[in-house]
Amino acid sequence: MTDRTTRRTPSLAPLDRLRAYATAYPSYGAEQIRRRLTTKDDDAIHADLMILLAETYHRQGLRRAAIETIADAALCDARLPPYSPRRLATLAVSADLAVFDARVGALPACNRYLDAAIHTTRPNSRRVLHAEALHTVAVYHHSSCVRGRAQLAMLTGRLPPADSVAVMLRHAIAAMDDGCRPGCQTPPTRPPPPLPGGVLRPDLHTPPTDYLASRVTRHPPTHTCVFVPTPA
Numbered sequence: 645m646t647d648r649t650t651r652r653t654p655s656l657a658p659l660d661r662l663r664a665y666a667t668a669y670p671s672y673g674a675e676q677i678r679r680r681l682t683t684k685d686d687d688a689i690h691a692d693l694m695i696l697l698a699e700t701y702h703r704q705g706l707r708r709a710a711i712e713t714i715a716d717a718a719l720c721d722a723r724l725p726p727y728s729p730r731r732l733a734t735l736a737v738s739a740d741l742a743v744f745d746a747r748v749g750a751l752p753a754c755n756r757y758l759d760a761a762i763h764t765t766r767p768n769s770r771r772v773l774h775a776e777a778l779h780t781v782a783v784y785h786h787s788s789c790v791r792g793r794a795q796l797a798m799l800t801g802r803l804p805p806a807d808s809v810a811v812m813l814r815h816a817i818a819a820m821d822d823g824c825r826p827g828c829q830t831p832p833t834r835p836p837p838p839l840p841g842g843v844l845r846p847d848l849h850t851p852p853t854d855y856l857a858s859r860v861t862r863h864p865p866t867h868t869c870v871f872v873p874t875p876a
């Protein structure tokens with residue numbers, strides 16, 4: 645028997661295809677995600693789509709739209725079970741956006757992400773490691789360059805040197821060193837490398853090598869080192 649209604653319904657892009665669009669063609673990806681959001685999905689899928697849309701806007705450089713969308717995603721999360729992985733992804737994207745913009749709320753956002761990671765996953769999990777790493781960047785920007793760097797070095801020391809996350813962390817330490825070197829400025833990476841552990845790139849084991857360094861170099865640190873500014 646042929647279901648004519650089904651045949652007339654336009655096909656919906658699955659999440660994997662939307663991820664691929666968002667990565668390669670963010671503008672088209674955002675359009676497709678918005679279209680998919682107009683259809684009836686269960687709460688978990690809807691939350692995934694909202695998080696992915698926020699990450700896609702971020703990739704496009706539309707950070708105001710990204711911030712508003714991730715705030716909406718947090719409201720959707722309230723309908724999910726308390727330990728849904730979507731909540732962690734939402735908190736991760738919120739913290740990442742706050743660090744990227746060096747907002748006053750970056751440290752509290754990173755604390756919320758880290759607390760949720762600790763309470764939702766096992767100790768020393770990859771999720772906790774990534775949350776701790778992002779937190780060190782907020783410390784570096786807003787509190788103390790020396791403390792942020794020391795905390796990041798300590799995290800790196802817990803990993804085998806060849807581990808992909810360790811490689812990413814060492815790049816970030818080098819970026820922190822550059823930030824405390826007079827006259828050393830690193831051009832921004834465009835588009836911003838995706839956050840490990842969001843919906844766009846859920847993988848926590850092989851993050852983009854330049855992800856964390858790209859967040860470090862977005863803003864100068866709060867110097868507690870012996871930094872001497874370059875004379876004008």
Ligand SMILES: [Zn+2]
Binds near residue numbers: 789824
């Ligand atoms: Zn410094």
